[in-house]
Amino acid sequence: MKRVALAFLAVGSSAIAAPPPPPLPNVAPVAQxxxxxxxxxxxxxxxxxxxxxxxxxxxxxxxxxxRSSWLDETAREFQHPRYDVTPERVFYGSHDVNGRFTQQLVIVERVVNFSFGLVSSPDCCSWHRIETLTLEGEKIAKIERSPLYDTELSQTGFRTDIPESGQPHY
Structure with missing residues (x-):
């Protein structure tokens, strides 16, 4: 009985460690x-x-x-000569939403010279934001943006801009 249980655990643990399936063929071209x-x-x-x-x-x-108002706002941002977006990480996932298979990309971006609500021209600052793109075939059906984040922490949770920050700074 113990041998059967051990064999089951060995088989089960290797299945758990298997990587997820690759993205569907349409995902990479859209992401790129x-x-x-x-x-x-x-x-x-x-x-x-x-x-x-x-x-x-x-x-x-x-x-x-x-679509039209999102594009108008994005076009205004793109026209600023110092506006810059650098994608730093891209993640892919898929899940069932209300009985429907949904593919999503999550993109971590560094944004420089971002304007706040398009009230002022973008002329300062560097931020991070996360965009979640919901795909339908080869089109983007929805983009959900996170709030902007400006303080970067190390992997241990400490600020990266303070030398020898052995203690958290809030």
Whole structure:
């Protein structure tokens, strides 16, 4: 009986350690075009990736944005000569949402010269934000942005901008 249990555990533990399946074939091209459009500030390519019924959710805005208003705001940002977005990490996942298979990309970005609610021109600062892109086929159906984060912590949780910070700084 013990041998059967041990054999079951050995087989079960190797199955748990198996990597997730690779992304579906349409994910990599969409991700690559999106990241390139961000980096190059290419509004035409960026807009071509958004679905007709696209919805954007940004905590800096009071309401959800439809495709046209999201593109207008993004175009204004892209036109600023010092605005820059650098994707630092890209994650892929998929899950069942209300009985429907959904593919998502999560992108961690460093944003420089970001304007707050488009009230002032972007002329300072560096931030991190996270964008979650929900894909439908080869189009982006939704982008959900996180709030902006400006203090970078090390992997141990301490600030990276204070030399010899053996203690947390709040």
């Amino acid at each position: 075009r999106y990241l390139r459009a961000l980096k190059d500030r290419d509004i035409k390519t960026y807009g071509g990736l958004l679905a007709d019924d696209f919805v954007g959710d940004d905590p800096e805005q009071s309401e959800l944005r439809v």
